[in-house]
Ligand code: DX5
């Protein structure tokens with residue numbers, strides 16, 4: 001399967017959010033990555049339902065909503081209503097992860113689980129077949145523009161092996177510090193979805209950067 005590119009709207013200019021979303025509509029991006037932060041699970045607050053609804057109104061792409069909030073099970077229905085297509089919760093924020101995953105799917109969304117850099121992938125082993133996505137955080141969540149944590153590479157390889165052994169349908173998403181400098185290595189390691197915030201929105205030509213991220217590995221796929 002060809003990999004997916006999910007630009008993170010957190011790095012966009014919110015003063016012209018419709019233009020930014022329209023730019024993504026015109027680009028080779030596959031999903032819009034939407035980071036929700038509550039100032040408790042992570043030391044930062046981003047935005048909530050009205051902003052997600054505004055993005056949804058304009059977006060032709062599915063919304064990949066990444067919840068960096070405590071006890072996300074309190075709001076699953078509201079995120080569905082706001083327009084989430086993929087809903088990712090943090091393993092570290094869920095007491096009853098299995099139940100939360102089932103509820104996300106019952107609401108008709110794809111279910112993802114995100115793991116902080118210190119969280120071992122073995123902790124998703126008992127739910128892997130139920131997951132549409134595992135998001136490996138390659139920075140400590142809370143802020144865009146941070147440095148990529150290299151240990152994500154061996155972690156991706158290990159997670160890919162688990163998914164293949166179990167014949168699970170799960171995609172691997174990498175989030176944080178991703179750009180043209182490490183995308184190829186991540187894809188070779190088994191990544192399926194690349195989230196890129198600063199690398200896209202701070203680029204001189206965001207559309208071209210998205211195309212480049214999307215076409216990495218194309219020659220390999222074509223032979
Ligand atoms: C970090 C967020 C990321 C972030 C990525 O807490 O989950 O999605 O927006 O931004 P960059 O690509 O700039 O590291």
Ligand code: ZN
Pocket residue numbers: 008033034035066175195
């Ligand atoms: Zn994110």
